Amino acid sequence: MQIRLAVISNAGGSGKTTLSVHLAYELGQRGFNVALMDLDPQGSLTLFCGLNPPEPEETLAAVLTDKFDGNWPLTPCWSEYTSQVVICQGGMVLTQTADELVLHKRGAYLLGDCLTDYPLEHDLIIFDCPATLGPLPLMALAACTHLVVPVQLEPKSIQGSAHLLEWYYYHCRHLRLKPSPEVLGFVPSQYDSRKAAHRQIKESLPAQLEQMNIRVFPAIRNSAEFVNASGQGLPLHLYRKSHPALSDFKEIASHLANLIGKPNQKKAKKAS
Numbered sequence: 580m581q582i583r584l585a586v587i588s589n590a591g592g593s594g595k596t597t598l599s600v601h602l603a604y605e606l607g608q609r610g611f612n613v614a615l616m617d618l619d620p621q622g623s624l625t626l627f628c629g630l631n632p633p634e635p636e637e638t639l640a641a642v643l644t645d646k647f648d649g650n651w652p653l654t655p656c657w658s659e660y661t662s663q664v665v666i667c668q669g670g671m672v673l674t675q676t677a678d679e680l681v682l683h684k685r686g687a688y689l690l691g692d693c694l695t696d697y698p699l700e701h702d703l704i705i706f707d708c709p710a711t712l713g714p715l716p717l718m719a720l721a722a723c724t725h726l727v728v729p730v731q732l733e734p735k736s737i738q739g740s741a742h743l744l745e746w747y748y749y750h751c752r753h754l755r756l757k758p759s760p761e762v763l764g765f766v767p768s769q770y771d772s773r774k775a776a777h778r779q780i781k782e783s784l785p786a787q788l789e790q791m792n793i794r795v796f797p798a799i800r801n802s803a804e805f806v807n808a809s810g811q812g813l814p815l816h817l818y819r820k821s822h823p824a825l826s827d828f829k830e831i832a833s834h835l836a837n838l839i840g841k842p843n844q845k846k847a848k849k850a851s
């Protein structure tokens with residue numbers, strides 16, 4: 580089955596784009612076809628994928644217009660190394676899109692509508708969201724099957740994610756999402772085992788979330804190599820192929836792989 584995963588957090592710099600990129604590459608390595616979608620006006624995915632900024636008509640903003648005819652602007656990522664990952668780029672033009680969504684009759688449902696009218700064959704579609712709980716993440720919520728929440732192990736971020744969960748429960752009801760997208764889990768990010776606060780919060784988080792039936796995946800450790808890799812437009816897999824932090828993504832990647840089941844061979848054949 581196709582999984583549409585929204586990577587959402589209302590905290591800036593919590594590791595959304597890093598998680599999106601690494602899950603995309605990791606699932607690609609496992610034979611799945613992955614489409615990244617950048618819902619962030621900052622357009623960080625473009626940088627993390629080593630691509631040039633797109634023309635506005637080559638972005639997700641063009642998909643979300645009434646003129647869209649199903650010709651998804653998808654660009655291959657890390658094409659020297661893989662044919663499994665593509666991206667629908669974002670950028671500043673999405674600020675205008677966000678304003679227009681508020682007035683559009685089907686605002687929150689637009690992305691879901693596009694995926695219904697013009698389906699993509701990819702096994703996994705990842706929506707990299709901006710650090711707000713505004714119209715763009717709301718549209719991702721209405722279009723996704725699952726969401727994942729990267730969170731830094733700091734008190735402020737934990738408090739922020741409580742607000743995020745309130746937002747999630749409220750809007751699943753308010754938008755009448757049936758079935759409601761499932762919270763795949765929280766992913767602690769930038770974990771530094773030398774910091775007592777990080778260790779304490781990492782210990783206590785699973786029990787707090789268990790009450791809501793939400794799991795906590797293994798923490799992604801802090802490493803300067805993530806910053807270096809993104810500066811080169813590469814996932815860590817390609818920048819430092821035996822870096823120990825790569826093992827931190829295995830459990831969540833396996834979980835996604837199990838949910839998807841078999842790769843969609845139809846698309847895989849088309850790509851090769």
Ligand SMILES: Nc1ncnc2c1ncn2[C@@H]1O[C@H](COP(=O)(O)OP(=O)(O)OP(=O)(O)O)[C@@H](O)[C@H]1O
Nearest residue numbers: 591592593594595596597710769800801802805806
């Ligand atoms: N595990 C990590 N260790 C060290 N640095 C990291 C790690 N994960 C992400 N970073 C760095 O932290 C910064 C923020 O990460 P990222 O851009 O993924 O967060 P974000 O939530 O997408 O941010 P924004 O809210 O701006 O979209 C980046 O410079 C990234 O390279």
Ligand SMILES: [Mg+2]
Nearest residue numbers: 595596619623
């Ligand atoms: Mg980001």
